[in-house]
Amino acid sequence: MTLEIFMQNIANGITLGSLYALLAIGYTMVYGILRLINFAHGEIFMVSTYFAFYGIAIFALPWQVSFVLTIILTAVMGVIIERAAYRPLRNAPRISALISAIGVSFLMSNLGLVIFGGRPKTFFRPQFFQIPIQLGSVRVVALFFIIPVLTVVLLAILNYIVYKTKIGLAMRAAQWDFDVARLMGVEVDRAISVTFAIGSALAAIGGIMWGLRFVEINPNMGLFPGLKCFIAAVFGGIGNIAGAVLGGFLLGFGEIMLVAFLPGLAGYRDAFAFILLILMLLFRPTGLLGEKQRVRT
Amino acid sequence: MTGNQSNNFMRKAVLAVAGLVLFYLCLYWINTQWDAYKVRILNLCAIYIGITLGLNLCNGFAGQFSLGIAGFMAVGAYTTALLTMSPQIKRAVYFIEPLISPLNSIQWGFLPSLIVAGLVSGLVGFAVGAPAIRFRDDYLGISTLGFAEIIRVVFTNTTHITNGALGLKGIPPHTNLYWSWTFALLCVFVMVRLTNSSYGRALKAIRDDEVAAEAMGVNLFYHKCLAFVVSATMAGIGGGLLGNLITTIDPNMFRFPLTFTVLMMAVLGGLGSITGSVISATVITIAMEALRVLEEPRVVLGIFLPGIPGMRMVVFSIALMLVILFYPKGFMGDRELGLDSFRNLAARFRRTFSHKQV
Numbered sequence: 001m002t003l004e005i006f007m008q009n010i011a012n013g014i015t016l017g018s019l020y021a022l023l024a025i026g027y028t029m030v031y032g033i034l035r036l037i038n039f040a041h042g043e044i045f046m047v048s049t050y051f052a053f054y055g056i057a058i059f060a061l062p063w064q065v066s067f068v069l070t071i072i073l074t075a076v077m078g079v080i081i082e083r084a085a086y087r088p089l090r091n092a093p094r095i096s097a098l099i100s101a102i103g104v105s106f107l108m109s110n111l112g113l114v115i116f117g118g119r120p121k122t123f124f125r126p127q128f129f130q131i132p133i134q135l136g137s138v139r140v141v142a143l144f145f146i147i148p149v150l151t152v153v154l155l156a157i158l159n160y161i162v163y164k165t166k167i168g169l170a171m172r173a174a175q176w177d178f179d180v181a182r183l184m185g186v187e188v189d190r191a192i193s194v195t196f197a198i199g200s201a202l203a204a205i206g207g208i209m210w211g212l213r214f215v216e217i218n219p220n221m222g223l224f225p226g227l228k229c230f231i232a233a234v235f236g237g238i239g240n241i242a243g244a245v246l247g248g249f250l251l252g253f254g255e256i257m258l259v260a261f262l263p264g265l266a267g268y269r270d271a272f273a274f275i276l277l278i279l280m281l282l283f284r285p286t287g288l289l290g291e292k293q294r295v296r297t
Numbered sequence: 298m299t300g301n302q303s304n305n306f307m308r309k310a311v312l313a314v315a316g317l318v319l320f321y322l323c324l325y326w327i328n329t330q331w332d333a334y335k336v337r338i339l340n341l342c343a344i345y346i347g348i349t350l351g352l353n354l355c356n357g358f359a360g361q362f363s364l365g366i367a368g369f370m371a372v373g374a375y376t377t378a379l380l381t382m383s384p385q386i387k388r389a390v391y392f393i394e395p396l397i398s399p400l401n402s403i404q405w406g407f408l409p410s411l412i413v414a415g416l417v418s419g420l421v422g423f424a425v426g427a428p429a430i431r432f433r434d435d436y437l438g439i440s441t442l443g444f445a446e447i448i449r450v451v452f453t454n455t456t457h458i459t460n461g462a463l464g465l466k467g468i469p470p471h472t473n474l475y476w477s478w479t480f481a482l483l484c485v486f487v488m489v490r491l492t493n494s495s496y497g498r499a500l501k502a503i504r505d506d507e508v509a510a511e512a513m514g515v516n517l518f519y520h521k522c523l524a525f526v527v528s529a530t531m532a533g534i535g536g537g538l539l540g541n542l543i544t545t546i547d548p549n550m551f552r553f554p555l556t557f558t559v560l561m562m563a564v565l566g567g568l569g570s571i572t573g574s575v576i577s578a579t580v581i582t583i584a585m586e587a588l589r590v591l592e593e594p595r596v597v598l599g600i601f602l603p604g605i606p607g608m609r610m611v612v613f614s615i616a617l618m619l620v621i622l623f624y625p626k627g628f629m630g631d632r633e634l635g636l637d638s639f640r641n642l643a644a645r646f647r648r649t650f651s652h653k654q655v
Contacts, residue, residue, distance in 0.1 A: 037435045088622055094434050095362050099564055100621045106557055107614035113607035223553065230439065271450035274443030281432055281440055 007138040009260040015144055015213060017252030018151040022206035023229035024236070024244035025158065026199030032175045032239030033195050035094065039101040040081055042226015043108035044200050048074040048207035049123065049217045050116050056124045063126045071204045078200025079193050087189070105223065112219030120218040123211035147209050154202065155245060162241065167194050175239065224270065231277040237290025246288060251276070320482075324474045336474060340542050342582045343477035344535050347484040349562040349578040350571065351531030356560070357568030357631070358492055359524035360504025362438045365425055366532050366559050368445030371452060371551035372421050373414040373533025374540035375459055378468045380410035381541060386467040393463070394456045407471040407541070414537040415530045421448070422529020423522060430521040433507075445556065452548040464547025465540075472542035480538055481575075484531050488571050491527070500524055504569075554610075561617050566628050573629030581613070588612060 023045055030038040051073050055066030085104045089097045129143040162168040170191040173181040182188050210225075211217050232251040236243025251273060259266045280287065328336060348366065355363045379396075383404050387396050395401065405413075425444045432440055452459045459465075491497050499520045502510035511517050540546045558581075566577030591608040594601070620627060632638075 035435075037439060085618065085622070089625070092625055095356075095360075096621055096625050098362065098435050098438060099560070100618065102557065102560070103614055103617040103621060106554075107611065107618060110607050110610040110614055114605050114611055118606060227439070227442070231443075234436075267454040268450055271447045274440075274446050277443050278428065278440050281436060282428055285432075285436075 004138050005260075007135070008140070009256055011138075011140050011144045013253035013256035014249075015147045015252075016256055017249035018148045019206050019210055019213070019248075020225075020229050020232050020252040021151055021245040021248030022154070022202050022209070023225065024232040024248040025241055026203050027226075027230045028233040028236070028238055028241060028244035029171075029195050029199050031233065033171065033192055034086065034090075034097075036086065036097050036101060037230060038086075038199075039098070039105040039226070040085075040108060041199065041203060042222035042224070042229070043105050043112070044074060044078055044081070044222075045203040045207045045210070045226060046112060046217075046219060046222030047077065047108060048200075048204035049211045049221070050112065050121075050219075051204070052208045052211060053121055053123055053217060057121075063124065063128075067208050070208060071201050074204035074207070075197040075201040078196040078203075082192060082196040087192075105226075109219055109222055112222075116219050118219065120216045123215050123217050125212060125215065129212050143209075143212055147213065150205070150209070151245075154205065155241075158198065158202075158241065161198070167191065171195055228273045231273045234277060234287055235280055237287030240287070240289050243287055243289035317482075320478075321475070324478055328474050337542070338583060338586050339474060340472055340477045340538075342579045343474070343481040344472075344538050344542065345559070345562060345578040345582050346481040346575050347538075348532050348535035348559050349566070349574045350484045350488050351528040351535070352559050353563045353566075353568060353571070353574045354488060354491070354500075354531070355524050355528040356563060357570070357574075358497065358504065359500040359521060361430065361521055361524055362434055363429075363441040363525070363528070364438045364553075364556050364560070365441035365445040366528075367551040367553065367555040368425075368441075368448035369418045369422055369529040369532035370536030370539065370555065371445075371448055371546075371548065372418040372529075373536030374546050374551070375452065375465070376414040376417045376533070377407075377410045377537030378465050378540045378546060379458075380405045380413060381407060381469050381471060382465070382467065383469070390463075390466055391457075391460055393461070396460075397457050400458070407476070411534050411537050415534040418533025418536070419526045419530040421533075422526045425529070426522050426525025427518075430518065430525070442553065442556070445551070445553075449548045449551055452551075459548070462548060464545060464550075466545045468541055468544045468546065470541060470544050472538045477538055477542070480534060485571060485575065487527070487531075492571070496520065496523060501569075558613075561613060564617060564627055565620055567626055567630045567632075569631030570627070570629035570633060572634040573627060573632075576634075577628055585609060585613075 023041065026041050026044075027038060030036060030041070048070055051070040052066055055061045055069055056063055059066070061069070081104055085100050086097060089100055129141065129146060131142040132139055133142055133145065160168075162171060167190075170181070170186045170188075171194065173184065173186045174188045174191040178188055181191075210221075228251060229248060232247035233244045234247070235251060236245070236247025254276075255269055255272055258272055259269055327339065331339075348370065351369075352363070352366050355361050379400050381404065382390075384402050387401055391401075425441060429437055429440050429444070453462050455461070492500075499510065499515045500523075502513065502515055503517060503520055507517065536551075562578045562581050563574055565581065566573030566575070588609045591612070592606050594603045
């Protein structure tokens, strides 16, 4: 393996890892607060790529406007999904909520198929992201820098929101205990809505970056990246934002490196994440950064 | 007293035998009179009844939320297909990499193949269940989903056994109404016997409260594994029947949407109800075909309506969402429909009637 290919793989790994991290945050925040695998998160991500695509393709918006609108619309969509499909089941058995989440996920991917059509679309690539950058002997486009840098910036903002603002405090309180948080005057419903809005907005940013990076988008692209990112969240320690980021990076990096160094196993790439999940659950169920799990009754 | 009991038993046995005879006569009539398309749908109904019951045993009766049913079906379908295909067809199908040695020259009958398929998927069910029972609820769901996905990926890559992504073609069409409905009846029988036994009560105890069940001396590992293995066996045999019905299989058939379909049948019928599963598997399988009109272009009142591919699953997803949101117990809840409930209904009618007269 030449240095160039090696560096290219590193760049690929970091980019994919960043995208996984952006999605994994949404999973980990929702799981932390509701104890629910938000199966629809992958579909939120999928729909966001289409928002961005149609914003440019049909409404002929400049890409900056389209991307910002996408993020806002996706955040609203996440909040609506929580209202419609998860809130009515908050006191139901956890399995009901999980089935509801699976139902939303299928509804959205099939609606996507009906509305967007099954044929993959080609995502628009603004010139801004394609500026070539020379790094020693390696040449990469600007996108490979923008994605990780953007991820780090978003993390800093998220960290500020969760640990320094009042609504962040409310979210952490709700994560700890619904009822006590309510007694302390925390508006739990609002905290949950904000959680979904933030998670979905990050998924939208991840979706846009995914579109820019992999170009082809289709209505079925949500489920499996989504599940992988949930696995990344479990890997890092569910409910823990730093853990989700670490898990996302490690998973993305691991996948790329598996394919790069063991091409014979490339076909098993999609199983890699699940094997990791099962091993992790068996031997360290709290994840890399997770603390001891509290059982909430 | 004992005479009365044995009389009762005799009556039930006679009723059961008469029912079975009538049932198979009906099947014979349908087999000879109905067209191939309807017969095929009825076959699918029976297969889905069996598989839904399997899923319901694990998810509904034992409360172990498993999403791995498609993986077990894949194991069963491939096992049956590999055992029933003739060596000539195998040579023709495996043109990229030849099939490995003992499998490429054997051809078994359908029954032993199905039995082996059930055993193999039961074994896989044990291999999946034994580690997975340490997880609960959603973690169990996602790890069994992961297992199913791993099975699919392995099948895609072991080209010398499964022919990889190309799948298998030319599987002998052994499945007919007798096979599939016998399978469905056997599944119902196993479920009724199992759920009314001490095993079934132990499973329900685990579902309702794991800790309490363990405290009462229920062996969690044993019973959860039992549920997994029986469920996987049913799914495996069902998968085998399915493969030999549609005569071509490939790994992508056994992705998550298949599990979703079966899960939907179980949830809509009511997790924990045998009759619910039977009814909803039948209704949904027929509806799946009936709603094809939504996806076909046609002319209504002189207006051309283009078909909308994917519309059927939208309808079913919405149905699932509505049921889980507004009627979370499903069609039957965990109740059963049987002769007794008809008798109770009749008694209630009679009571109301006599009450009005007084």
